Amino acid sequence: MTANVDPVIDADLDAYIDDQLDVARRIEVEAFLSAHPEAAARVMSDLRMRDELRVALAGSRGMARPATTDAARRLERGLARGRVLAVLQRAAAAAVLVAAGWLANGIFGPITITKVVASTQPPAYVDDAIAAHRTMLVRETMPSQREAPTYNADEIRAATAIVMPSLPDDWKIRDVQVYPSRFGPSVEMALETKDLGLVSLFAIRPGTFDVVKPTVAPSGDISSAYFQIGDVAYAVVGRGDAGSLDRAAEKLAGTLY
Incomplete structure (x- = not known):
């Protein structure tokens, strides 16, 4: 019997990059990436950027300049904020569709399927x-x-x-x-x-x-x-x-x- 696997979405990929998934879900995401080269390339690029940021924030044995460290922190916050905004945009789009449905229902009455349809x-x-x-x-x-x-x-x-x-x-x-x-x-x-x-x-x-x-x-x-x-x-x-x-x-x- 084939186990039911939840579809992998962008939020899962972001959580994978941020080490926020449990082992079972990470395996599912990695299986997804092995079958989707384009998504895997994007994730690898984000992982490389994450590791570079971590190196910069660690100070590279304390030798990094304060300006470089500050820029790295700002960039990391920007990337995280970008992921949050992407999730919020998807949620906002869903909310707009629901609101449009309620508005149409209020203006035109209950939306029903006619007998012919x-x-x-x-x-x-x-x-x-x-x-x-x-x-x-x-x-x-x-x-x-x-x-x-x-x-x-x-x-x-x-x-x-x-x-x-x-x-x-x-x-x-x-x-x-x-x-x-x-x-x-x-x-x-x-x-x-x-x-x-x-x-x-x-x-x-x-x-x-x-x-x-x-x-x-x-x-x-x-x-x-x-x-x-x-x-x-x-x-x-x-x-x-x-x-x-x-x-x-x-x-x-x-x-x-």
């Missing part, structure tokens, strides 16, 4: 459902493409292992097609509805077992409401109101329980 991306099969719906719209403009309104739920189940939900009485079936997809055969039904206009009911086996409540997934000019029950997923796709699609999906899902 926080929501997860829709499953991949929703893209297939939208593509099938767009294909259906193209077929609608081509008189040569014959519609297949004949619908047999048992036949679809036997051929694709997909159980289709029961449709509302006022929904009229205009076309039923089986499309290939990355997950295997899928079923796409073109339906004429009173409230939503022309919509698609798409069904597919996505390869996972899950229970997903109806969820709206806007996509430009086309919206969808998808849900999954067991190993079959469904999507109601159309240009109608997203909320109406969601309610329609809830009714369809209810017929499968």
Whole structure:
């Protein structure tokens, strides 16, 4: 098992130079320096300067001039002050960010993540459902493409292992097609509805077992409401109101329980 090691920061390097670390932390810092040549070069330079200052302050056997010793003391204090200022600058920057957050919170109210931002991306099969719906719209403009309104739920189940939900009485079936997809055969039904206009009911086996409540997934000019029950997923796709699609999906899902 690999031990967790705290990241080495500038404050650790400064403490290493000043002999203010315990043995365990010094070993961690030295391991860091062995893997970071640039940081090691800076530390070695600071160590050399520290030792030169100590020699000067010691008076080099009492022969150093007072002016030299005084300059060395001032330089040592300046270096220490520089390290302290660097730490304070980092702390001040963090404080500014926190203060800015509180100020924004006071001016604009609590900062929250909206449902749109926080929501997860829709499953991949929703893209297939939208593509099938767009294909259906193209077929609608081509008189040569014959519609297949004949619908047999048992036949679809036997051929694709997909159980289709029961449709509302006022929904009229205009076309039923089986499309290939990355997950295997899928079923796409073109339906004429009173409230939503022309919509698609798409069904597919996505390869996972899950229970997903109806969820709206806007996509430009086309919206969808998808849900999954067991190993079959469904999507109601159309240009109608997203909320109406969601309610329609809830009714369809209810017929499968």
